[in-house]
Amino acid sequence: MNGQARAPGRDFPSDGPPAPHRLAAALPLLLVLALALALPLAATLTPPTAADRVERIARGVRCPVCEGESVAESDSQAALRIRAEIASEVAAGWTDEAIVRRLAAEYGDWILLTPPRRGPAAIAWLVPALALLAGLAALSLWLRRRARSASALLPPPASGGAAEGQEAPTAEGDVPARPLPARLRDFI
Amino acid sequence: MALWALAGELSVWLVAAATAASLFANAVGAHRSGAALDRLLSLGRGAATAAFLGAVLASGLLLLALVSDRFQFAYVAGHSSRTTPFVYKIGAFWGGQEGSLLLWLLLATFFTAWLALRPPRDRDARPLLPWALSALSATSLFFALVLAFAAPPFRLLPEAPPDGLGLNSLLRDPSMLLHPLALYTGFVGFSVPFAFAVAGLLSGQTGPAWVRVTRRWGLFAWAALSLGILMGANWSYHVLGWGGYWAFDPVENAALLPWLTGTAYLHTSVVQEKRGLLKAWNAALVAATYLLTILGTFLTRSGIVTSVHSFAQSPIGAWFLAYLGLAAAGLVLLLSARREALRDERPLETYVSKEGSFLLNNVVFLSLAFTVLFGTLLPLVSPIWGPTVTVGEPYFTRTTGPLFAVLFALMGVGPLLAWRRASWREIRAHLAVPALATFALAAFLAAAGVRQPGAFLGFTLAFFAIAAVLFDVALAVRARAELTGEGLVAAAIGLFARHPRRYGGYLVHVAVGLVAIGVVGSLNFARSATVALPLGGTAEVAGYSFQFDGMSRDPTPYGLRTVARVDVFRDGRLVRTLLPGQMLPADAQAQMGPTAEIAIARGFTRDLYVVLAGYDDGLSTAGFRIYVNPLVDWIWAGGALLILASLYSLWPRAREREADQAARALAAWAELEYDFRAGKIARPDYLALRAEYEKLAEAAIRAAGGRPEAARAVGWRLGRPEEPAGGGEELEPPGPGR
Numbered sequence: 011m012n013g014q015a016r017a018p019g020r021d022f023p024s025d026g027p028p029a030p031h032r033l034a035a036a037l038p039l040l041l042v043l044a045l046a047l048a049l050p051l052a053a054t055l056t057p058p059t060a061a062d063r064v065e066r067i068a069r070g071v072r073c074p075v076c077e078g079e080s081v082a083e084s085d086s087q088a089a090l091r092i093r094a095e096i097a098s099e100v101a102a103g104w105t106d107e108a109i110v111r112r113l114a115a116e117y118g119d120w121i122l123l124t125p126p127r128r129g130p131a132a133i134a135w136l137v138p139a140l141a142l143l144a145g146l147a148a149l150s151l152w153l154r155r156r157a158r159s160a161s162a163l164l165p166p167p168a169s170g171g172a173a174e175g176q177e178a179p180t181a182e183g184d185v186p187a188r189p190l191p192a193r194l195r196d197f198i
Numbered sequence: 199m200a201l202w203a204l205a206g207e208l209s210v211w212l213v214a215a216a217t218a219a220s221l222f223a224n225a226v227g228a229h230r231s232g233a234a235l236d237r238l239l240s241l242g243r244g245a246a247t248a249a250f251l252g253a254v255l256a257s258g259l260l261l262l263a264l265v266s267d268r269f270q271f272a273y274v275a276g277h278s279s280r281t282t283p284f285v286y287k288i289g290a291f292w293g294g295q296e297g298s299l300l301l302w303l304l305l306a307t308f309f310t311a312w313l314a315l316r317p318p319r320d321r322d323a324r325p326l327l328p329w330a331l332s333a334l335s336a337t338s339l340f341f342a343l344v345l346a347f348a349a350p351p352f353r354l355l356p357e358a359p360p361d362g363l364g365l366n367s368l369l370r371d372p373s374m375l376l377h378p379l380a381l382y383t384g385f386v387g388f389s390v391p392f393a394f395a396v397a398g399l400l401s402g403q404t405g406p407a408w409v410r411v412t413r414r415w416g417l418f419a420w421a422a423l424s425l426g427i428l429m430g431a432n433w434s435y436h437v438l439g440w441g442g443y444w445a446f447d448p449v450e451n452a453a454l455l456p457w458l459t460g461t462a463y464l465h466t467s468v469v470q471e472k473r474g475l476l477k478a479w480n481a482a483l484v485a486a487t488y489l490l491t492i493l494g495t496f497l498t499r500s501g502i503v504t505s506v507h508s509f510a511q512s513p514i515g516a517w518f519l520a521y522l523g524l525a526a527a528g529l530v531l532l533l534s535a536r537r538e539a540l541r542d543e544r545p546l547e548t549y550v551s552k553e554g555s556f557l558l559n560n561v562v563f564l565s566l567a568f569t570v571l572f573g574t575l576l577p578l579v580s581p582i583w584g585p586t587v588t589v590g591e592p593y594f595t596r597t598t599g600p601l602f603a604v605l606f607a608l609m610g611v612g613p614l615l616a617w618r619r620a621s622w623r624e625i626r627a628h629l630a631v632p633a634l635a636t637f638a639l640a641a642f643l644a645a646a647g648v649r650q651p652g653a654f655l656g657f658t659l660a661f662f663a664i665a666a667v668l669f670d671v672a673l674a675v676r677a678r679a680e681l682t683g684e685g686l687v688a689a690a691i692g693l694f695a696r697h698p699r700r701y702g703g704y705l706v707h708v709a710v711g712l713v714a715i716g717v718v719g720s721l722n723f724a725r726s727a728t729v730a731l732p733l734g735g736t737a738e739v740a741g742y743s744f745q746f747d748g749m750s751r752d753p754t755p756y757g758l759r760t761v762a763r764v765d766v767f768r769d770g771r772l773v774r775t776l777l778p779g780q781m782l783p784a785d786a787q788a789q790m791g792p793t794a795e796i797a798i799a800r801g802f803t804r805d806l807y808v809v810l811a812g813y814d815d816g817l818s819t820a821g822f823r824i825y826v827n828p829l830v831d832w833i834w835a836g837g838a839l840l841i842l843a844s845l846y847s848l849w850p851r852a853r854e855r856e857a858d859q860a861a862r863a864l865a866a867w868a869e870l871e872y873d874f875r876a877g878k879i880a881r882p883d884y885l886a887l888r889a890e891y892e893k894l895a896e897a898a899i900r901a902a903g904g905r906p907e908a909a910r911a912v913g914w915r916l917g918r919p920e921e922p923a924g925g926g927e928e929l930e931p932p933g934p935g936r
Contacts, residue, residue: 050802051719078590
């Protein structure tokens with residue numbers, strides 16, 4: 011902060027908001043931050059193994075004899091057996107979908123912790139998406155209705171400041187420079 | 199013993215009677231004025247105090263029964279034992295259903311008595327207070343009645359058993375001593391803003407007063423709830439032994455739901471406070487948050503949805519369902535009856551503004567809450583259209599993931615928007631800097647080999663949210679330095695010292711970004727293996743080799759502990775020695791089998807996490823579950839920052855303690871100056887807003903002039919030494935041209 015820049019800055023600047031190139035001064039700092047973040051993130055990357063695939067599939071399969079646990083979490087005999095089945099299928103080169111299909115065929119859809127994407131159970135997937143769309147639709151409808159009722163109440167936006175503020179701009183973008191009120195300066 | 203139980207029951211009844219008295223005294227008082235109001239209010243104060251003392255007495259009696267092993271009490275026999283360690287005998291107080299409901303009652307009566315005895319200093323709050331106190335008393339009355347009829351904590355067994363069942367061994371962990379306290383403080387805390395919202399609706403005073411009066415309560419409740427959720431996640435991580443911390447279990451969802459709506463409310467309540475908008479919306483949101491805290495208790499305590507955490511099933515379900523139904527119906531009626539009074543004071547001018555971005559974030563928060571609620575209730579509602587569907591963590595992760603992504607994108611844009619009307623041109627210029635840094639990170643991640651779209655988006659959006667906040671703070675620091683002539687460091691300190699609400703909130707954003715990075719990292723890059731190892735055998739996970747190097751048995755007063763020694767090597771070098779174990783409790787909890795004592799070596803980039811799953815009798819072969827969990831510590835670090843930043847935002851300051859309108863308007867004005875100098879708002883809009891704040895500040899100072907003490911306080915705060923002592927001079931409007 012040099013004095014020259016500050017002297018007019020004490021008043022309301024007539025040169026308007028800072029130019030974008032002045033904002034760019036913060037960019038190197040943020041780039042350093044990005045790098046500082048990227049390094050630990052990159053350090054965490056390790057390629058998944060077959061065991062990780064088994065774990066991931068097992069997280070989506072309900073333990074048949076427990077309450078609210080997947081076979082990945084439970085140590086019950088049934089869960090251990092299903093995990094072993096999944097492991098041998100992964101080792102035999104089955105795809106994730108094939109394994110999940112086999113489990114659903116054997117135990118019923120009930121065993122899956124994610125509902126199937128077909129049939130009536132797919133509603134479980136549709137409803138959250140519909141909720142978001144409904145929310146967005148309601149918001150935009152509401153905004154539009156508000157905008158209509160507002161246009162009657164409100165002066166056009168460009169002159170809004172002039173209507174409410176006491177000091178009307180004498181020309182476009184030309185506001186008489188005024189010292190910052192003492193009251194605010196002391197408060198800041 | 200019978201006398202003890204009778205005293206306990208009587209104290210619960212005392213609470214019921216006193217809360218009923220407080221409810222009626224305040225409700226009648228709200229219709230009176232003058233001496234009659236004072237009389238009724240003081241009656242209400244007495245009743246609220248009596249209710250709190252009754253709850254303290256009941257809690258004290260139950261606690262005493264727990265720590266002195268009175269097993270004739272069914273609750274003590276069911277949740278404690280002689281060999282339960284002393285601190286967990288205390289923890290058993292909220293380890294079961296009756297005790298946790300009693301804890302709720304204790305907190306609710308405490309908050310009610312606090313408000314009755316120390317009413318808010320804000321003058322606008324006075325007409326709201328009687329209504330709010332009766333709403334709070336109604337909640338307490340409900341819990342007192344549930345405790346009296348459906349979940350009696352002082353039930354006696356016909357004969358005292360020689361020993362109790364003991365506290366569930368999973369709950370014997372230090373974090374379980376504080377987690378329920380924090381969570382319930384959050385739950386009950388949200389009933390204070392709710393009560394004032396109801397008061398506003400009942401009295402017809404739907405303006406910003408109730409929001410302003412309860413702002414600190416809402417933030418306090420939110421911070422407590424966040425702390426409770428984080429502690430619960432941490433407990434799940436280091437006690438349950440499945441390698442994770444959050445499974446969208448119904449009980450976890452029960453805490454998450456009010457957190458989501460409460461977070462939405464914290465954002466839009468600022469819009470009502472600052473701009474007089476969204477009155478109906480805020481009242482509905484805070485009501486929804488309150489109902490969700492009750493629903494959460496109902497879901498987890500009635501056993502209607504099965505969960506690993508629901509330890510008991512009981513008849514309280516019907517009570518909660520009835521209360522929920524009544525309260526929801528009453529609130530809908532009340533909201534529609536007050537439709538007219540809830541009209542906003544001014545229109546929302548454009549969605550390209552801070553207000554607009556808050557509305558959008560509310561849509562996302564509510565979609566999140568709806569999705570979580572829907573998934574939790576699916577086993578109950580899906581039979582309506584087909585086979586029963588129960589969903590687990592993968593479903594929730596897939597449905598909420600995209601919504602969280604949108605939320606983080608909004609977190610990046612929101613801080614760069616000004617109130618009232620932001621200018622597109624400037625938004626674009628401002629977004630360029632954090633966006634460029636984000637692209638740099640994205641390029642680096644792509645080069646490093648991140649291929650999963652979820653991980654890629656998650657990392658970059660979380661970083662974007664952090665970068666945008668830091669950039670905005672940098673802009674404000676420079677604007678402040680220009681305004682005041684301070685150096686950059688002094689300006690930064692001044693900025694945070696003078697505007698704790700805005701910049702405390704931004705720190706919370708940074709904290710949430712850190713939590714997100716931890717969640718995304720551990721969700722996508724956790725590696726694991728389940729292995730049986732002979733003595734000396736090794737298993738390789740994510741570049742670490744885990745070697746089973748011995749095992750020992752260690753009897754303790756509380757049970758038999760078996761500990762395995764696992765040495766962890768990387769590139770042939772020993773990095774850590776982990777000691778996972780199992781504990782077989784000495785009391786009846788042993789029937790549930792041994793509890794795993796998990797060994798975790800925490801680290802900045804990854805945790806090494808080993809569970810002893812089983813072993814043979816000769817202690818020569820052992821089964822392990824091994825996890826290498828990246829970035830989990832970022833969640834706890836981010837969580838700690840989140841709590842600290844909330845506290846900093848809440849810290850009482852002389853300037854705000856006066857609940858002074860002039861100070862508020864001047865603070866808003868100062869923030870507007872930063873925004874304008876940072877180029878976030880166009881000149882006409884800036885001028886209009888400034889005129890608004892100026893008018894507010896002047897009016898407040900003029901009003902304060904009527905009361906000498908307040909005028910002095912304002913004069914001191916505005917610190918104008920160059921002015922002569924005369925009071926009239928001070929009240930002149932600032933600046934020339936008036």
